[in-house]
Amino acid sequence: MTRFGPDVLRSIAAEHIDALAAGATLLGSGGGGDVSLGSHLLRHALAPAGRRVQVVPAAGLPPTGLVVHAGVVGAPDVLAERLLSPGDLARAVEAVVGHLGGDLAAVGVIEIGGLNAVAAVLAAAHLGVPVVDGDLMGRAFPRINQTTAAVAGHPAAPLALVGPAADTVIVPTASAAMAEALIRGCAATMGGAASLAMYPVTAAVLAARGIRSSLSACHALGTAFLTRDPAAGARDLAARLGARLLFEGRIDEIRPQLAGSPGCVTLTAPDGGATARLDYHEEFLAVTLDGVTVACTPGIIVALAAGNCAPLRADQIRLGQSLALLGLPALHTWPPGTADLVGPPAFGLDLEAVTV
Template sequence: MRITAADVPALERGVALLGSGGGGDTVTVAVLLRRLLESGREPAVVGVADLPPDTLVVPIGIVGATAALTEKLPSGDEMASAVAAIQRWTGQRAQALMTIEIGGLNGLLPLAAAAELGLPYADADLCGRGLPRLDQASVAATGRGMAPAAMAEPGGQVVVLASASDAAVEDGVRAFLVSSGGWAAIALAPIPAGELAENTVLATTSQALALGRRALAAGENPDLPTLETALRGRVLARGRVLEVSRHVGPGERGRPGFGRGSATLADHRDGALLRLEMENEYLLALRDGLPVASTPDILSVLDRRTGVPLQCDLIRAGVEVDVVCLAAAPFWTDPRRRPLLEPRAYGIDCDPVVAG
């Protein structure tokens, strides 16, 4: 299929829902993508099974403080520079692109890069949702590994991490971002299309587009059965946010932690209190103190007036919201992989809530 300008609103809504409160603001990136598509450069999104097995697919995306992207806008060359660097280092030419992460702005911006570079776009990603760390990606879960990785920042610096463990790649990226203005484009080594089914989360762009279309079709402030049918999920609460608290979370390997916090709301249906524990994404929901949903399932908070997903850093007391839970991609329900995303992976002492 080809992504057109008419698809952008639905795709934006879908990737925002899959961001689980993280992944960065999609509004500015959607404008950039829409303008590119209106010029006639429409990327072809190709199913993994439809790509020749030897097609070399390069995962690309944005890493770092995505909020800085709206303050320090991309020049448009960053992803092309990162792809060129990984091609030089590996000696392999990119024959297709894919996103590292479907949740949030990375569900949109790599499509623009594919259109600019004239390359097909594989319908898969490395996360299936929004995730905060590279060492949580699917290629880390399967043991394929992250390195080598090439980064290009808006000022023109290009760095290649040639060989390192997944944890070291994550640390190296964070260290580079300190001096790069907060964000950078990243490209990973090409993956043969024949290996994508084993190492990636499949069909995520087409699924995000379908999810967004259903969400928009449900309209603003739908009743709960309509909302659950549209999202194919379950509503955990509908009510007013009473309190939001924030603090710095625990760090790892000597670096500062991500922002951590919680939001509490009263469910209008029965007065129950729902508390959301959050980091860069919503991680755990407790209803009257009992866990009712958790990562790796996707928790999303929707503004009742508009249906727009609220990011963790934007949720505020007094807002009327719907809290919904969407099922995790099957890739992450495998017990061998789930520990990378379950609550304890974020330092929360709680077993994952397994949907049944």
């Protein structure tokens, strides 16, 4: 049973894509890129021939089977405009497998929040292998070392990047800081975005260190969202999602990010009483209500447009909008000592961590 429902995905077909995309958008916590382009490509890959991508838990693979995690990296505006290439994703995975030798058992999901949830399924469909029902982040995070694999001491390299002209860069070994710098630098050189394959591990390691049932939870969460009563409002939706309604109000001020520091949004309740601050970077990071932090990373924060309850990304927030802020429980309980990696301090916020 997943955190958000009893359904466990056995395969992904065209009829699963809308729910998967909706769930990935919610789990993006306001970031992770636009899921819609990836979902259209996945539908194009699966719908014509009634194809399916097998979904397997890491524990269901041969223990020594190789799993390579696939996704995309780059500027959100470039990813929104450039057509994502399943072939490039597959080439990146094949480059890592070719460097290591052996056979690929399955493709892994780097982050279940945002576009990369769909990108991994696209790669698996193109390669004709299963996708693992799990991921390494439990939401969307901006840095490649913000993973359960990194916490357990597993390096991101060997890794590979593939650009739109099929240019391929293979990094055999690198520290976490150097891997991050190389990935960002190569993506910029490749036009602002690239397909990425990294964190090659055995299925046994992934079963022990990865986050389990992420795709199933994502699909169940998206199904709950899509089957809501649009007229019922944010409080009813929060109950359906197993979330907590944190605040409802109008955006009165937006302070942009400066020199890598988080930005913040100030909201005021309709009655003019309570105020809330929403901290954000590439994703939503924390909600503080009248000076008290009520939700923060690695928990998941969802901003919904008033009226239709459509989820908004951080780059879609505008002055004067009316929002409802929801707090979703994290898919993974991060161990003590990881606040500097995935908690508020990782983003320069001096806030006391709270659990939704």
